[in-house]
Amino acid sequence: MAIKPKETVVPFAVHGEGTGVYQTLTAGGEGGHVFHTDAYPAFGGQDSAPSPLFYALGALTSCNQVTGSLVAKDLGITVTSWNFDIVGDLDTAVLVGGAEGNANFDRVEVRATIETDATEEQFAQLISETERRCPVTQLFKRSGLEFENNWTRAEIPASV
Template identity: 70%
Template sequence: MSTRPKQTVVPFVVEGTGTGVAQQLQVPDSPHRFETDAYPAFGGQDAAPSPLFYALGSLTSCNQVTAQLVAKDLGITLGRLDFRVQGDLDTAVLVGGEEGNANFDRVEVTARIETDATPEQFARLEAETDRRCPVSQLFRRSGLEFVTSWTQVPAGSEVEALSA
């Protein structure tokens, strides 16, 4: 493995404090704060999103940020980006204490991207975003079934939001 210069390493820090299953989190030296809780079946009050929703939300957000960086490199323009992520979690390990992996069994990312890209550029956008997105790589390398499906929408056309 090659050693990377220190100027390319950016530390990301989050601090959390809580009681029970609820937690208040903050980014040090910043105004950014958020809360997590759990469904009542997991001992929570469902007063804030579950950490699992934040994990899936991080996946959509990181894909969007990474796609913008890749689009810039490719010289293409992105309009609206719509993502839907579904994570299928068998709770037998988490809740029941069974042996096994507490990870999602499967995560599916569906995206509808408005862009002026050629079909070749769009294929490159999707592949490079997946390769360069740190959160996609966390999921992909965790051993779960990771599925992505991106659809190109021509720039300037009406884009319908993704829904279940």
């Protein structure tokens, strides 16, 4: 008897094809979104599209925003603006030079400024629940790299 998948499981699929280090990717689903990756010339590319490493960091910012929006709704708070800066420190010795070791980022830092009406307590919940529930954050954290998650609460500006 076949095992029926959980109703809450949503498959995410991407198809990629390319030559050299350039690749065209198509995301599954109704949108069929197409995006491209390339690499810096030092890695054999032409820098004609973002590196897959930028997409990984970009996925971290956007997944935090999506997850944070869901958490804010659950907490009954308003968020009017999300601002993220993410830096990933990558030692390229393994990737480029073939050295022994881990090709992963050594460290990733998330800096976020969130305009919200949340109290300090609610904001702390927003941060911890977003970190716990965000699939991309969990990919990074569970990979063993040094992960810094620094969020700042900003007041929603008064209407003019």
